Amino acid sequence: MDENQQEDLSIAEVIEVPQVRLTHVAAHISLDILDSARHRRKLYVGEWLPEPVPDGATTVASTPVRASVTLDKSGKTALMVVLESLTPAARAAFVLRDMFALSFGEIVAIVGRTPQMCRNLASSACRHVRDRRRQETASDVHTRIVTAFWAACDTRDLAALVSLLDPEATTLSDGGGKVRAALKPIHGADRTARFMLAALLQYPKLEATLQSVNGKTGLVLRHDTTVSGVVSFHVRSEKITDVWLVLNPDKLRSWNRS
Template sequence: MPPDRKQAPSSPPPIFDEHTAVMVDERVTLVNIAFRMLGCAHEAEDVVQEAFARWFALSDEARREIRSPAAWLVRVTCRICLDQLGSARARRERYVGDWLPEPLPDDSRWASTGRNRAGDPAERATLDDSVSMGVLVMLESVTPAERVAFILHDVFDLPHTEIAGIVGRTAESSRQLAASARRHLRSDRRRAVTAHQHRGIVSAFKNACEQGDLDTLISLLDPQVIVRADGGGKATAARRAILGAGKTARYFLGLLRNRFAQELTEENVNGCPGLVSHVGGEVNGTVAFAVRGGLITQIWVIVNPDKLHAWKEPGL
């Protein structure tokens, strides 16, 4: 009898075609776009997953007819984000306390892939600032279409001719949408300090908190400083904004004093100097700052554990 021959296992049908392989390489960019639009990492991941699902739902013939899978996927991702942004306001009205964008540690995954272009620098936001808490909070105040046009053009360098098809407007209208969002950003960044000055003020704030120095703490704060805290109903946090230097200073002194064995470290939060709170070796909160004219004008405290996964599981 002839020797037994092992039958080679049949190869599974290919999952990726040539265009799909190129598209998968764009995944990091897609997640970055979605995060800047939604302000939430897991929602951004879900959006990109849905966009991929729609790609694979196409027939082989339909996929072959798409000249640029990457551009197709950007359009689909942005349209899903637009749908989510349209319903976000209603969802956030049910949110317990203030809703704030998710804080991010320093991580190359969140670096924008936009390229510096020649032209008027006033037309572009600083790319390094595109995930800062100040920019993300500002983007909450513009319309979804303005947010999409601004992010795609100013951060990711897409031309308005392409953005127009995503937002359902003309190229000129898309240009106006981005300009409107840009005006909001400019007004928010007046009297901004350098990164070195920002870090020095955050360091002084931390030291004053640790030493219980009320007078020094007040001296670092703008008289009209605003504090917003996000606990999401899952961690103790102020449910209304805290206004004024005196109230803010007393709030932070009490917050630090009431946290057993709390340690504050100076770390970048969304690319800007901030503070991270640790209890028992685990991150339990982040503090981000806006500094204008040498004084702290806004403070964002995030203690909702659902928004701190990136700090507890770095690199995931």
């Protein structure tokens, strides 16, 4: 074997890294990032929400996944909120088991828990995700309810707005300390409706459009041509149960790219 053949062989050996090894390395890096992010969020001003993504803004590389995977292509806001509520270990166990079909023995080596604990983490995370999935409303119904919500906001119709909200509806607004936002959750249909109307009165020139946000119809709020807020909703039984309002400009950069 000549020197060129030996060099070609060594390069091939370096490039041909087993997928399992890559998965392990990526998982360890992700856990470190999640732990760091969890610490930063303790210092975050007010409520923290996942970054809203306009459809088509990002491309996800094709990865072989199990047919039973419960995540869809857009990672809806409701599902992202559920995943964010999990511990890094629980999220890792769920993703590695459900998306990459790793054995619990392999997951143990990554998350540093016992096999039984890994099973419990993955099972609990899967139950939370599937419970949220079962609560999903058909897209056309979701769009109809959100459209009616904005019509009530636009006409300042408090009664109509309250009628669209679940009595136990919750609103979270994320300003990140950069812009004014409610620092704590707002609970109840009446309080949520009044909060939304009061916020709109402060910005009379605000324009809203119905657009897809993380795969579901939401509201994109603009001042002049700049997106200043994105609102996502969770609808169940034709009532809005959750309103997620992202105002932090750092999380709206993908909406303001020219």
